[in-house]
Amino acid sequence: MRINKLWLKMAAVSAATAVIGVLAAALLIRNATTSQFGSYLEHIGRMNGMGGMMGGGFGGMMGAPETAFLSSVNTSLWLAGAIAVAIAAMVAIVFSRQITAPLRRLSAAVGRVARGDTSCRLPSASTDEVGALTTNFNCMVESLDRNQDARRKLMGDLAHEMGTPLSVIQSNLEGMLDGIVDASPDKISSLHQEAMLLSRLVKDLRTLAQAEAGRLNLAPAPSDLGKLVSSIVTATGPEAARKGVALSALIEPRLPPAMMDDDRVSQVVANLLSNALRYTPAGGKVEVSVTQDDGALSVSVADTGQGIPEVDLPHIFDRYYRGPEPKEKRAGGSGIGLAVVKELVEAHGGRVWARSTPGQGSVFFFTLPIVPAT
Numbered sequence: 001m002r003i004n005k006l007w008l009k010m011a012a013v014s015a016a017t018a019v020i021g022v023l024a025a026a027l028l029i030r031n032a033t034t035s036q037f038g039s040y041l042e043h044i045g046r047m048n049g050m051g052g053m054m055g056g057g058f059g060g061m062m063g064a065p066e067t068a069f070l071s072s073v074n075t076s077l078w079l080a081g082a083i084a085v086a087i088a089a090m091v092a093i094v095f096s097r098q099i100t101a102p103l104r105r106l107s108a109a110v111g112r113v114a115r116g117d118t119s120c121r122l123p124s125a126s127t128d129e130v131g132a133l134t135t136n137f138n139c140m141v142e143s144l145d146r147n148q149d150a151r152r153k154l155m156g157d158l159a160h161e162m163g164t165p166l167s168v169i170q171s172n173l174e175g176m177l178d179g180i181v182d183a184s185p186d187k188i189s190s191l192h193q194e195a196m197l198l199s200r201l202v203k204d205l206r207t208l209a210q211a212e213a214g215r216l217n218l219a220p221a222p223s224d225l226g227k228l229v230s231s232i233v234t235a236t237g238p239e240a241a242r243k244g245v246a247l248s249a250l251i252e253p254r255l256p257p258a259m260m261d262d263d264r265v266s267q268v269v270a271n272l273l274s275n276a277l278r279y280t281p282a283g284g285k286v287e288v289s290v291t292q293d294d295g296a297l298s299v300s301v302a303d304t305g306q307g308i309p310e311v312d313l314p315h316i317f318d319r320y321y322r323g324p325e326p327k328e329k330r331a332g333g334s335g336i337g338l339a340v341v342k343e344l345v346e347a348h349g350g351r352v353w354a355r356s357t358p359g360q361g362s363v364f365f366f367t368l369p370i371v372p373a374t
């Protein structure tokens, strides 16, 4: 017969142990009683001058009272044994059920999580291994819950982030086809900006997916970081001018080449610049600088925007994390721009960090290694 309940197994093991113990004790007591009682009878026989009868052993001296005494001792022994086993079995059942109760609750909760319900939490009253298991289960469900929330939020954010530029492009193109909207260079340039926004978002998503799968393949080669940054700043000039933000670059002369993947580093600078322009109101300034520091090249993107609250600052490079929305500008964001920046910079062997004063502006820094001298 297979027992498929843990508490029954524990109770059966405890009861079996009690039976073996009681049997061993009963046999020992029975043997000891019989032999001690025999010695006692022989001793009484010798005292009464019946030494000659010794050859027949004490069996010869056993009358009805002696036999009744031994049999009553035996009966009492078996009765005490049976009572002890029954009590042990009952205690074992009660304790086994008590010990396995949290495991049964845990098993039911795991079943609920498997069916997609991540709202259940269990009380963890004990400090033993089962208590530790319960605490770990709660932590696991908490993290699952957070991930599900982040995934749901990301889906909504992405739909919004992609939907807005798409509908702007679509409605303007339809207007141009119907002859209602003028296909002026300004209009086409603004539609191009919307398309660029979409393309950057798709690129960031692809990078993040590659990083998550551990397939962020870089092709680093010696390259001129100052030239790359300066060309991105020049290309972003018209967008900054449209937003009324003064954009400038400060590149230290005669910088050594950096070991980098040009395409990926462009993505990093573009993301930081795009954030700086988004979070800086018209009339503000954004300055990008490239310098050499402590054997590495260092890039900083400083803005005079709204800044980042102290509580948000430690989390801004986390995936899907979003702080306060940009004031005075179109809301939105996906919370992946800075996570991509971090992945890419660290994949190059560099570091990234930020400083900010709420109300005054932020500075984002990242470093890249210099090509080692041969």
Ligand code: ADP
Residues within 6 Å of the ligand: 275, 276, 279, 303, 305, 306, 307, 308, 312, 316, 317, 321, 322, 323, 324, 325, 332, 333, 334, 335, 336, 337, 338, 339, 362
């Ligand atoms: P998002 O798509 O929300 O901009 P990011 O990963 O690029 O996502 O940025 C994460 C958060 O960091 C933003 O939600 C914003 O609160 C904050 N942030 C990033 N750059 C700046 C900046 N230059 N000024 C102020 N806040 C910023």
